[in-house]
Amino acid sequence: MQHLTHLPPAIFLMGPTASGKSRVALDIAAHFPVEIISVDSAQVYRYMNIGTAKPDQATLFRTPHHLINLLDPNEQYSAAQFRNDALNVMEEITQRNKIPLLVGGTMLYFRALQQGLSALPPADxxxxxxxxxxxxxxxxxxxxxxxxxxxxxxxxxxxxxxxxxxxxxxxxxxxxxxxxxxxxKTPRQAEFPYRAINIALIPNERSQLHQRIAARFESMLNCGLIDEVQSIRQQFPTLNIESPSMRCVGYRQTCLYLDDKINATELHDMGIAATRQLAKRQLTWLRHMKTDAVREFDCLADDLTAQVQCSLQKTMF
Incomplete structure (x- = not known):
C-alpha cells in the first residue's frame, strides 16, 4: 500500500446546509486545478432543482459538476452506489491531472467513501x-x-x-x-486510494445559520418550489410522501401542502424547522469525525473563501 503522502489528493468540503459550501467550491474551482463532485443525496435526482439548491445551468456550463442529475425522482440511489460512482469519477479526474473536490452535506456518503460500508445485502x-x-x-x-x-x-x-x-x-x-x-458492527474493509483533505464549514453562531436557513427556504418558495414539486408529481404519478426523493427536506413538506394536509403558513414554518433539524444532524456528524483530521472554518466569516484557499495552497503546493 502506498504511503499516505504519495497518494493523490482529494478535497472534501463538508458542512451543514446554508453554510456556503457551493460558493466556496466555485471559488476554489476558479483558482485551483479541481473538478467538483456533488455529495448530495437529493441533487442526484433530475427535475429537483429549486429545493436542492442545485447549481443553475449557467454555473454548470462554466463549472461542470459530477454526480448530479443521475436518475429520475421515482428511482432509488444508495450510499454503495454513490461510493462506486464517486471512486470511478475520482479516478478519471486524477488521470486528467486534476484534483477531485467533493462538496455536499450528505455525511453518510462522505463516510461511505472514505471508510467503506458494512456488508449489508442489496435490496430484494x-x-x-x-x-x-x-x-x-x-x-x-x-x-x-x-x-x-x-x-x-x-x-x-x-x-x-x-x-x-x-x-x-x-x-x-x-x-x-x-x-x-x-x-x-462488522469492521469495514475498504481501501481509499487518496489523501483526504477534510474541510468543514462550521458556524460559530448557530443563530446566524438559522437566519440563513430561513431566508433560503423562503427564497425557494418564492422561486417556485411548490410548482416544481407539483410538476414532478404529475410527471411521476407513482411518487408518494415515502418515496426517497420526496422524503428530502422541503419536498416532503411541499407534498403535505399539495395534499391539503397543511396550509401555506405551516409549509413555511415546517420547511424551515425541518431544514434546521437537518443542519443539526449534519453538525453532529462533523463533531463525531476525528478533529485532528478535519480543518474547521467559520462559515460566517467574511473572508471564508480566502482562509480556505490559503489553507489549500499550503497543503497541496
Whole structure:
C-alpha cells in the first residue's frame, strides 16, 4: 500500500446546509486545478432543482459538476452506489491531472467513501413488496414490533412510523438471518486510494445559520418550489410522501401542502424547522469525525473563501 503522502489528493468540503459550501467550491474551482463532485443525496435526482439548491445551468456550463442529475425522482440511489460512482469519477479526474473536490452535506456518503460500508445485502424487491403488503394490512407500528422482536437495538433507533427504515431493517433480518445491528458492527474493509483533505464549514453562531436557513427556504418558495414539486408529481404519478426523493427536506413538506394536509403558513414554518433539524444532524456528524483530521472554518466569516484557499495552497503546493 502506498504511503499516505504519495497518494493523490482529494478535497472534501463538508458542512451543514446554508453554510456556503457551493460558493466556496466555485471559488476554489476558479483558482485551483479541481473538478467538483456533488455529495448530495437529493441533487442526484433530475427535475429537483429549486429545493436542492442545485447549481443553475449557467454555473454548470462554466463549472461542470459530477454526480448530479443521475436518475429520475421515482428511482432509488444508495450510499454503495454513490461510493462506486464517486471512486470511478475520482479516478478519471486524477488521470486528467486534476484534483477531485467533493462538496455536499450528505455525511453518510462522505463516510461511505472514505471508510467503506458494512456488508449489508442489496435490496430484494420481492421481499420488499411482501413487507409493504403486510404493512398495508397491519400498519407500520405493528411492523416495528416485529422488528423489535428480531433486532431490539435497531428498533430502538427507529420511530414506529418510519416505514423506509423499518422495511430495510426487516429486509436485512430476513435475508441474512442476523440482526442488522450485528452486521453494522462488522469492521469495514475498504481501501481509499487518496489523501483526504477534510474541510468543514462550521458556524460559530448557530443563530446566524438559522437566519440563513430561513431566508433560503423562503427564497425557494418564492422561486417556485411548490410548482416544481407539483410538476414532478404529475410527471411521476407513482411518487408518494415515502418515496426517497420526496422524503428530502422541503419536498416532503411541499407534498403535505399539495395534499391539503397543511396550509401555506405551516409549509413555511415546517420547511424551515425541518431544514434546521437537518443542519443539526449534519453538525453532529462533523463533531463525531476525528478533529485532528478535519480543518474547521467559520462559515460566517467574511473572508471564508480566502482562509480556505490559503489553507489549500499550503497543503497541496
Amino acid at each position: 424487491q420481492d421481499l420488499r413488496r411482501m413487507l409493504e403488503d403486510t404493512a398495508e394490512q397491519l400498519g407500520w407500528p405493528a411492523m416495528h414490533q416485529k422488528l423489535e422482536a428480531l433486532d431490539q437495538e435497531t428498533a430502538a433507533r427507529i420511530k414506529p412510523t418510519d416505514s423506509q427504515r423499518i422495511q430495510r431493517a426487516l429486509e436485512v433480518c430476513y435475508l441474512t438471518q442476523q440482526p442488522m445491528s450485528t452486521l453494522l
